[in-house]
Amino acid sequence: MRVSELVERTGIPLATIKYYLREGLLMPGTATSATQAVYGEHHVRRLALIRALTEVVGLTVQKAGEVIRLIDSPEPDLFETLGKAVAALPPYLDDLADDYPRARAALERIGQVYDPEYAAVGQFERALAAAEAVGLPMSEERLDGYASHVMGIAEIDIGGVPAESPGSAVEYAVLGTAIYEPILAAMRRLAHQDLASRRLAAGSTSEQ
Amino acid sequence: MRVSELVERTGIPLATIKYYLREGLLMPGTATSATQAVYGEHHVRRLALIRALTEVVGLTVQKAGEVIRLIDSPEPDLFETLGKAVAALPPYLDDLADDYPRARAALERIGQVYDPEYAAVGQFERALAAAEAVGLPMSEERLDGYASHVMGIAEIDIGGVPAESPGSAVEYAVLGTAIYEPILAAMRRLAHQDLASRRLAAGSTSEQ
DNA sequence: AGTATTGGATACTATGACTATCCAACCACA
DNA sequence: TGTGGTTGGATAGTCATAGTATCCAATACT
Numbered sequence: 302m303r304v305s306e307l308v309e310r311t312g313i314p315l316a317t318i319k320y321y322l323r324e325g326l327l328m329p330g331t332a333t334s335a336t337q338a339v340y341g342e343h344h345v346r347r348l349a350l351i352r353a354l355t356e357v358v359g360l361t362v363q364k365a366g367e368v369i370r371l372i373d374s375p376e377p378d379l380f381e382t383l384g385k386a387v388a389a390l391p392p393y394l395d396d397l398a399d400d401y402p403r404a405r406a407a408l409e410r411i412g413q414v415y416d417p418e419y420a421a422v423g424q425f426e427r428a429l430a431a432a433e434a435v436g437l438p439m440s441e442e443r444l445d446g447y448a449s450h451v452m453g454i455a456e457i458d459i460g461g462v463p464a465e466s467p468g469s470a471v472e473y474a475v476l477g478t479a480i481y482e483p484i485l486a487a488m489r490r491l492a493h494q495d496l497a498s499r500r501l502a503a504g505s506t507s508e509q
Numbered sequence: 510m511r512v513s514e515l516v517e518r519t520g521i522p523l524a525t526i527k528y529y530l531r532e533g534l535l536m537p538g539t540a541t542s543a544t545q546a547v548y549g550e551h552h553v554r555r556l557a558l559i560r561a562l563t564e565v566v567g568l569t570v571q572k573a574g575e576v577i578r579l580i581d582s583p584e585p586d587l588f589e590t591l592g593k594a595v596a597a598l599p600p601y602l603d604d605l606a607d608d609y610p611r612a613r614a615a616l617e618r619i620g621q622v623y624d625p626e627y628a629a630v631g632q633f634e635r636a637l638a639a640a641e642a643v644g645l646p647m648s649e650e651r652l653d654g655y656a657s658h659v660m661g662i663a664e665i666d667i668g669g670v671p672a673e674s675p676g677s678a679v680e681y682a683v684l685g686t687a688i689y690e691p692i693l694a695a696m697r698r699l700a701h702q703d704l705a706s707r708r709l710a711a712g713s714t715s716e717q
Numbered sequence: 718a719g720t721a722t723t724g725g726a727t728a729c730t731a732t733g734a735c736t737a738t739c740c741a742a743c744c745a746c747a
Numbered sequence: 748t749g750t751g752g753t754t755g756g757a758t759a760g761t762c763a764t765a766g767t768a769t770c771c772a773a774t775a776c777t
Contacts, residue, residue: 314767315723316767317765318765319725319767320767322724322725323725324765329724332724335724335772336722336723336775337724337774337775338723338724349642349643350642353640353642355765356600357636359567359600359718361597363764363765376604378703380705384702389696392565401758405668413703419543419702421698421699421702424694425695425696425699427565428565428691428695431560431566431688432561432689432692433567434558434561435557435558435688436554437681437685437688437689441628442665443669443689447662447693449663450659451693451700453657454654454659455660455697455699455701455703457655459708474705476703478701480636480645481633481645481651482645482694483600483636483639484633484636484647484655485659485693485694486598486632486693486694487632487633488655489686489690490598490629490632490686491616491621491629491630491633492659493591493663493666493682493686494588494622494627494629495589495622496663497587497588498588501587501588510728511753512753513754522736523736523754524736524737525734525735525736525757528735528736530755530756531756543741543742543743543755544741544744544753544754544755545743545753546754546755562735570734571733
């Protein structure tokens with residue numbers, strides 16, 4: 302298909318598609334002449350991915366590009382690739398320290414490896430510090446409770462990774478980490494709503 | 510204390526503090542004269558909250574203002590206030606529909622109320638649609654697994670809400686929903702890392 | 718042949734989040 | 748009682764991000 306069709310199919314304006322091409326997020330189509338190129342389903346999916354990462358996950362176009370480059374390059378080291386992908390996820394750290402006291406204490410408590418090199422540790426520290434500064438420090442009970450449920454979720458995630466596949470495992474892991482995050486956030490918000498309404502109903506019933 | 514001290518204590522530049530004052534995120538200090546006002550710990554905490562909501566949770570200054578106004582106003586309807594607060598959280602919906610097929614199907618399956626009025630439903634739909642478009646549709650197994658763990662997390666959250674307090678319950682619920690979100694995201698990322706490293710270790714051991 | 722469609726380059730715009738300047742009124746100390 | 752440093756309030760300027768819009772020359776379709 303030609304660009305015009307790509308515009309139709311995705312609803313993304315031509316000027317924006319050109320912008321993504323310039324920024325290296327969208328691969329160029331196969332040129333058939335100096336002023337013509339053909340695009341495929343691949344491009345449609347890629348544009349969906351770009352919009353998902355920017356609009357839903359909340360990445361900048363820049364960071365979305367980093368993630369896309371990771372899943373495009375066939376680097377097979379899942380562990381390291383996942384680390385790089387996480388570094389492209391918000392919240393972004395400006396200056397990285399070599400010690401994250403809150404994160405270390407929490408991770409030691411729940412029995413996970415503490416590696417200050419891993420971006421998520423810095424993000425964890427930042428999130429914990431923010432909660433503390435706001436007057437809602439992370440209690441040990443909450444930490445323990447969260448940890449067991451989060452581990453359960455992570456096991457579902459990891460269980461779904463295609464073990465016998467080279468680059469597709471990387472793609473699945475990287476995208477899965479990012480893409481399911483807003484789903485989990487929405488589900489938690491909905492669960493709050495659900496519990497609040499039940500509690501409200503129970504309360505008003507008992508008060509009558 | 511005076512502004513200069515507020516600047517010292519928080520590390521936030523004066524110009525920025527003035528900006529937050531203009532935007533209504535920070536309450537003015539008590540004026541002692543036409544060109545002097547005093548600030549308290551209240552203001553220090555508020556500035557920390559603003560930074561937490563914008564930098565860690567990822568809200569725009571505008572949306573952070575909405576959240577802050579909610580916890581400032583002593584509106585006691587927890588249920589409705591929570592709904593408004595969630596609407597201030599990303600991902601932001603531009604056009605809200607009256608039907609969200611994916612969200613409805615998912616919520617019916619896991620036995621929760623489906624109310625298209627509630628912002629989180631729209632956010633859920635958007636996140637589900639994005640996952641689908643990217644080629645990682647939400648399977649029913651994943652949905653069920655996520656749902657039980659998320660409900661467990663939400664119970665921890667709701668359990669901590671001070672039941673016998675008017676406005677503080679609202680503040681706790683609204684901030685708790687927003688502030689613990691990045692913590693949960695970071696914990697999931699860390700759990701992935703943890704599981705990936707264990708699986709990697711197990712794999713390399715068995716292969717030798 | 719003539720009109721519409723591209724690729725590629727460049728320039729422009731809109732929004733958000735600050736940042737800087739000014740000024741007039743202080744206030745605190747010498 | 749000056750006099751320099753500190754405010755509050757208003758206004759203007761900056762910088763980055765994410766597009767939009769224009770142009771042009773080279774095709775492509777009819």
